[in-house]
Amino acid sequence: SRPQWAGLQATAAELNMSAPTLQRKLAAAGTSFQAIKDELRRDIAVSRLGTSKVSFTELAADLGFADAAAFQRAFKGWTGSSPGLYRARPLES
Template sequence: MHRDAHAIRDFLAASPGNVILPRLAEQPISARVREILQQKRPAWADLATVAACLHMSVSTLQRHLATESTSFQALKDQLRRDVAIVRLATSAVPLAALAAELGFADSAAFQRAFKTWTGGAPGSYRRRVAAAGGGDSLPAP
């Protein structure tokens, strides 16, 4: 194939991105699972639904995630933690409503999970953010 100098310059200018960034189909399965969970929010898709979205069986999805040293529940919990931190920092939604939004059975279950994730209670985290001046620079959980 013959290319002119302009086509070669365009190719070389785009080549670092082509070499460094994976193609969409080559993304790690964990990133694709997280994307699907974000898209399905607030319904919080289950493992079977996510596997079907990825056109694979549940066991195949679990096996792929295991090779990445993670699990479906770990990814879901990370996303729920991230959403909780943002919502606590940027809104005054009651903890019970936030717990329901995140898919917890009740506020107590959410508070236990948040304490496990961050080492502190969600109410105290919200107060620290408010004392620091809002969600501009979120304090470490």
């Protein structure tokens, strides 16, 4: 089974506040729910691309993307590189 990514409503409920209150608090901190979610998804993608041979389709599904193409577009936006080029880069020593 795939990991489930909590949405804004569920996250707010876990924090015992309404979704608009959570959005206001995040905005006051200079961020948003989507920005935090994307930062987490980017960090997971970078880690998994560097440490495993997971397929882009599987990684996309694990990260909650509709398909590999959507994941690849998002990854390029986050890093400036496609996942394939990122994975193929020489490791820094």
